[in-house]
Amino acid sequence: MPAFERAELTAELKVLTSGEDGLRGEIEAAKTAAGETGLAHEAGPETMVLAGGRREVLDAATRVVEAALDAGASGVELKIEAQGDAPRFGPT
Amino acid sequence: MTSGVPIGVPAGAMPPAPTRERPRSPVQRPGRVGEESARIDGVPKVRGEFEYSSDLWMDGMLHGATLRSPHPHANIRRMDTSEAEEMAGVHAVLTHEDVPGRKVYGMEIPDQPVLAWERVRYQGEPVAVVAADHPETARRALEKIRVEYEVLDPVTSAEEAMREDAPKLHLSGNVLRRVKVLHGQPAGATAEVVVAGEYEVGMQDQAFLGPESGLAVPDGRGGVDLHISTQWLHIDRDQVAESLGLAPDEVRLTLSGVGGAFGGREDLSMQIHSCMLALETGRPVRMVYNREESFYGHVHRHPCKMRFEHGATRDGKLVYVRAGLVFDGGAYASSSNAVCLNAATFACGPYDVPHAQIESHMLYTNNPPCGAMRGFGAVQACFAHESQMDRLAGALGMDPIDLRLKNAIEPGMRFPFGQEVPHPAPVREILKKVKDVPMPEEQELAGRDPRELPGGVSNVTRGEGVKRGVGYAVGFKNIGFSAGFDDYSTARVTLAVEGGEPLVRVHTAAAEVGQGLVTLQAQIARTELGVERVAVEPADTRVGSAGSTSASRQSYVTGAAVEGACAAIREHLFERVREELGGNGDLSLDGDEVLSEGRVIVSLVDLLGDEEIEETLEYHHKETHPLDENGQGDAHLQFAFAAHRAVVEVDTELGLVRVVEIATAQDVGKIMNPQALEGQIEGGIAQGLGLALMEEIQVKSGKVQNASFTDYLLPTILDMPSVRMEILELADPEAPYGLKGVGEPPTISSTPAIVAALRDATGQPLTRIPVRPEQMVGISSKPPEEPPHPGSAGYAEIGRLDERPEH
Amino acid sequence: MEFIQPLNLAEALEAKDAHPEAVPIRGGTDVMVGLNFARSRPAAVLDLSRVEELEEWGLEDGLLRVGAGVSYTRIIEEIGGRLPGLARASRTVGSPQIRNRGTVGGNLGTASPAGDGLPPLYASDAEVEVVSTRGSRRIPVADFISGPKRNALAPQELISAFYVAEAGGPQQYSKIGTRNAMVIAVCAFALALHPESGRVGTCVGSAGPTPLRAEEAERFMRGVLEEGGLWESRGAIPEAALRRFGELVAGAARPIDDVRGTAEYRRHSVGVLARRALGWAWDEYRGVRGAA
Numbered sequence A: 001m002p003a004f005e006r007a008e009l010t011a012e013l014k015v016l017t018s019g020e021d022g023l024r025g026e027i028e029a030a031k032t033a034a035g036e037t038g039l040a041h042e043a044g045p046e047t048m049v050l051a052g053g054r055r056e057v058l059d060a061a062t063r064v065v066e067a068a069l070d071a072g073a074s075g076v077e078l079k080i081e082a083q084g085d086a087p088r089f090g091p092t
Numbered sequence B: 001m002t003s004g005v006p007i008g009v010p011a012g013a014m015p016p017a018p019t020r021e022r023p024r025s026p027v028q029r030p031g032r033v034g035e036e037s038a039r040i041d042g043v044p045k046v047r048g049e050f051e052y053s054s055d056l057w058m059d060g061m062l063h064g065a066t067l068r069s070p071h072p073h074a075n076i077r078r079m080d081t082s083e084a085e086e087m088a089g090v091h092a093v094l095t096h097e098d099v100p101g102r103k104v105y106g107m108e109i110p111d112q113p114v115l116a117w118e119r120v121r122y123q124g125e126p127v128a129v130v131a132a133d134h135p136e137t138a139r140r141a142l143e144k145i146r147v148e149y150e151v152l153d154p155v156t157s158a159e160e161a162m163r164e165d166a167p168k169l170h171l172s173g174n175v176l177r178r179v180k181v182l183h184g185q186p187a188g189a190t191a192e193v194v195v196a197g198e199y200e201v202g203m204q205d206q207a208f209l210g211p212e213s214g215l216a217v218p219d220g221r222g223g224v225d226l227h228i229s230t231q232w233l234h235i236d237r238d239q240v241a242e243s244l245g246l247a248p249d250e251v252r253l254t255l256s257g258v259g260g261a262f263g264g265r266e267d268l269s270m271q272i273h274s275c276m277l278a279l280e281t282g283r284p285v286r287m288v289y290n291r292e293e294s295f296y297g298h299v300h301r302h303p304c305k306m307r308f309e310h311g312a313t314r315d316g317k318l319v320y321v322r323a324g325l326v327f328d329g330g331a332y333a334s335s336s337n338a339v340c341l342n343a344a345t346f347a348c349g350p351y352d353v354p355h356a357q358i359e360s361h362m363l364y365t366n367n368p369p370c371g372a373m374r375g376f377g378a379v380q381a382c383f384a385h386e387s388q389m390d391r392l393a394g395a396l397g398m399d400p401i402d403l404r405l406k407n408a409i410e411p412g413m414r415f416p417f418g419q420e421v422p423h424p425a426p427v428r429e430i431l432k433k434v435k436d437v438p439m440p441e442e443q444e445l446a447g448r449d450p451r452e453l454p455g456g457v458s459n460v461t462r463g464e465g466v467k468r469g470v471g472y473a474v475g476f477k478n479i480g481f482s483a484g485f486d487d488y489s490t491a492r493v494t495l496a497v498e499g500g501e502p503l504v505r506v507h508t509a510a511a512e513v514g515q516g517l518v519t520l521q522a523q524i525a526r527t528e529l530g531v532e533r534v535a536v537e538p539a540d541t542r543v544g545s546a547g548s549t550s551a552s553r554q555s556y557v558t559g560a561a562v563e564g565a566c567a568a569i570r571e572h573l574f575e576r577v578r579e580e581l582g583g584n585g586d587l588s589l590d591g592d593e594v595l596s597e598g599r600v601i602v603s604l605v606d607l608l609g610d611e612e613i614e615e616t617l618e619y620h621h622k623e624t625h626p627l628d629e630n631g632q633g634d635a636h637l638q639f640a641f642a643a644h645r646a647v648v649e650v651d652t653e654l655g656l657v658r659v660v661e662i663a664t665a666q667d668v669g670k671i672m673n674p675q676a677l678e679g680q681i682e683g684g685i686a687q688g689l690g691l692a693l694m695e696e697i698q699v700k701s702g703k704v705q706n707a708s709f710t711d712y713l714l715p716t717i718l719d720m721p722s723v724r725m726e727i728l729e730l731a732d733p734e735a736p737y738g739l740k741g742v743g744e745p746p747t748i749s750s751t752p753a754i755v756a757a758l759r760d761a762t763g764q765p766l767t768r769i770p771v772r773p774e775q776m777v778g779i780s781s782k783p784p785e786e787p788p789h790p791g792s793a794g795y796a797e798i799g800r801l802d803e804r805p806e807h
Numbered sequence C: 001m002e003f004i005q006p007l008n009l010a011e012a013l014e015a016k017d018a019h020p021e022a023v024p025i026r027g028g029t030d031v032m033v034g035l036n037f038a039r040s041r042p043a044a045v046l047d048l049s050r051v052e053e054l055e056e057w058g059l060e061d062g063l064l065r066v067g068a069g070v071s072y073t074r075i076i077e078e079i080g081g082r083l084p085g086l087a088r089a090s091r092t093v094g095s096p097q098i099r100n101r102g103t104v105g106g107n108l109g110t111a112s113p114a115g116d117g118l119p120p121l122y123a124s125d126a127e128v129e130v131v132s133t134r135g136s137r138r139i140p141v142a143d144f145i146s147g148p149k150r151n152a153l154a155p156q157e158l159i160s161a162f163y164v165a166e167a168g169g170p171q172q173y174s175k176i177g178t179r180n181a182m183v184i185a186v187c188a189f190a191l192a193l194h195p196e197s198g199r200v201g202t203c204v205g206s207a208g209p210t211p212l213r214a215e216e217a218e219r220f221m222r223g224v225l226e227e228g229g230l231w232e233s234r235g236a237i238p239e240a241a242l243r244r245f246g247e248l249v250a251g252a253a254r255p256i257d258d259v260r261g262t263a264e265y266r267r268h269s270v271g272v273l274a275r276r277a278l279g280w281a282w283d284e285y286r287g288v289r290g291a292a
């Protein structure tokens, strides 16, 4: 993602719900877990993005995936992007 | 009697895949660097012949329009676009579901929905877009889109957003950024004289005159060309491509005529929307915001509340500064992060402060999003630190200039954020200069032309109640992007014989937003290559990024890129000369000829023949570094300093003001183009004057009260005084030609200088800007409890999204 | 939207009769703002800019009759000597472009409490002439303006002119705005001295739902001038009386808080303006040099 301040790693997570519309429980659980990591923002109705240093993003992504699965999500699409030129976060 | 035809004639049949001709680049005969060089777009602009982005036109194009949330905070329950889609003349109605790629965008943090899905977080947030064959049809179609909102209580201030029980506006809460700067031992610091104050800055708008506008043209192969007014083509391109789900090279941007920017065009407005509509309909789509929509269409300057405490010795040496700054970032991140950092690093002003503790907070609220505007965090901080210096001078019984001179920072010292003060840093010199400018003569009040009295043509005084006041301020600003960002620009320069004469073509993606960069690029090429004729190509994404036209950086960074590319061409030429003509010694270029030891040895026409020499150069400025957790680091590239003296006359009974004169001293490193420099200084001061006296977006309960130029007041020619300038040219050894960025410093300290002068005239504390007449006459200016009801004082419903008649 | 462009007054009245919903437009400086902001979307617009009768002004039975289509610029240039208060007010309107297009007729049509053309008409007891195919009637301006942005015009009627006496004494108009030109009034004050009848005409603008006459202040000052025989002696008005006059004018205001200013400030400043304006006008009446 273009940015003034690039994150070393970004993880985009999309929660796949099992059922019909309105089964927002899985998504809410994932969003709450994402919010608690302090790295998250929303990127769509079922999507959130985590941005930060490599370690913290990977840890956070695990937690969000777990929260979604625990709440009954049928899956989570995960896309991770590394930014080569992100000196802001230094080597981790 | 003539009876007219209805407006809204249906457009004709669809033409074949249209393309827009690449705008031509006119040939200039610029002066050299440092010489007066008239801007090439000056005359067309004055004549009304210049093509701004709002003038873009293509046969068969459709007109886009945007549906915006009337509520500052609401859940979207349901949205029904069917009625709008069925309207004759409507070609597309798109919502968040139609965003092909990433549904959010943002320069620092992509947290802003292209089109809102479940929730809207500010009044004016885009919810749906429409393309139709006539602008009015598009407008009417918006009214046919049914959106069911569940209205939520808005979070209307940064303080409210900080509270534990405040609703969370984003997943990770309401704190967007916190920057702490710790310097020396602030915790235990005590001082003989202590002054504390609270200051507030209202929400200023960039108020550029050319509204957000552009034209998106589908290329028939899935890609799109966008003609747009913006400050940074490549960051727009990347964000647009990301949200369209296209590769960057499938989205090509060309800069269109920009009618002012001032930071307000760094963020996207209609870029993605117009491209979505163009790709959906297969037709060119033009979008042009109107004045009211423009107020909702771009970010504003951050409102800020600041608490400062200054400690000093009895003889006026600063001991410590403690400060807390709280910024209202509004609903989305924009460039708030960097503003927060800037404010923290500039909070102490250009002074030697042994101990400092600064905390700068940036909060999400349901107010309009705020972001970049000329001065970028330094403006708010400067109002506070300069007000504090005056307060301290008062407490010490010292002359305000003497106090500043005594504490002025010098090269070799350290800023509170740890960076060494580079040479030159002429704080003392500019203070002395501005003080030494002769005072404007005090004219007799009686018998004056009313335009030379407070109130101007409104005929309120013939001298009654009028008092004169004088105030000083000094400020500084970082030039270029900071804190570790790889800030660069790309220039492609070609030299060839065209029409029997050598012609240099300069191609960059740097946005000309009115500051005169097109002229400057030509001047540099002329200087470096000694060629009379230069053509600056339209800025577009066919060449590499030039970075943003912001942070007063383009003369420096793109200037250096053009200089470097020209130097490479020159080297190439010299090599040829040495090879072919055996020339040796000191080669130079001038008057379209190559000289050796000052004697012409070959003309460029003969030397070049049919050959075209092309060089592309990417200039990366010196590395900067992020701040550590104590706010320490070599964060900034270059610092530019300016000082201002304001002389005002206030009708102290009515609180009306005439600014008599502004004197300024500014170090610019090198005067590149005298007229362009004067323009930046005068314009920047006008914007600073606006913030001091009148410019504020008034927001109540998350709603904008004055989205029009009827009530968002900009200074007129009768409000703006003449400016006396003292320009210093102390070269920065690292910058091209020694130059320093000049765009922002005039805006920064002009505001506090004017407010200081108002205090001098009225004796009132004036801790909030813009200063209102109420404050100057000592009537509390509590903001209005209720929005004005229509007709209350006339025209009040203009510019009020929430007061639109229901359709 | 239908666009109707009559070429004379008779055609205009017929058109208005046939299309009572049509919105008249003369200078367009209010109507076009409404259209551009999508505030109003009239089914029909009746363009009065070709109706020459509205452009005329002259003396009629000892009164000035000024056509509704006379622009502010023309008022300043052509009638300024006869109506100095209205001319002063006209100078404060907008910018040169707005003064070239905008008209007092349009100001009456809009009936904004901030309309700068209105207070001078109140202070001089002007009457508004309205016409329809059924005839014409003359309405005192204070009755014509019936509320905020409301007037007494019937759907089939147009404003044709206003009637006002030529100034018999000094007149003033002062306006508060937060910048020094091109600004909608925060509040305003108009004053007309009527030496022939011994009266002092006043009007407060933009500090109430409509322009408001400060009747108590008028009575007070009439009394002061009479009692002191000042009309005849051309002596100075005592400072205390000027101040009291200002207070009474401030008391007549019925201001509100809004984006442009607080109620308290409006009340305060209109009082200051009244005191100053009366001082200037009286100096002029007395023949003090430089007072006009």
Ligand SMILES: Cc1cc2nc3c(=O)[nH]c(=O)nc-3n(C[C@H](O)[C@H](O)[C@H](O)COP(=O)(O)OP(=O)(O)OC[C@H]3O[C@@H](n4cnc5c(N)ncnc54)[C@H](O)[C@@H]3O)c2cc1C
Pocket: C023, C024, C025, C026, C027, C028, C029, C030, C031, C032, C033, C048, C054, C068, C069, C092, C093, C094, C095, C098, C101, C102, C103, C104, C105, C106, C107, C108, C109, C110, C114, C115, C116, C117, C157, C158, C159, C160, C182, C183, C184, C185
């Ligand atoms: C930038 C700007 C600045 C302004 N500044 C000021 C200012 O400082 N002070 C101020 O008072 N106003 C100001 N205005 C408002 C406006 O210029 C005035 O109200 C002006 O007097 C309107 O005149 P007009 O001829 O343009 O009216 P129009 O816009 O043509 O019409 C205004 C209203 O009157 C009606 N109308 C017009 N003529 C007739 C008629 N003959 N019969 C019946 N109805 C009629 C119209 O239907 C409409 O309702 C400003 C406007 C702008 C755009």
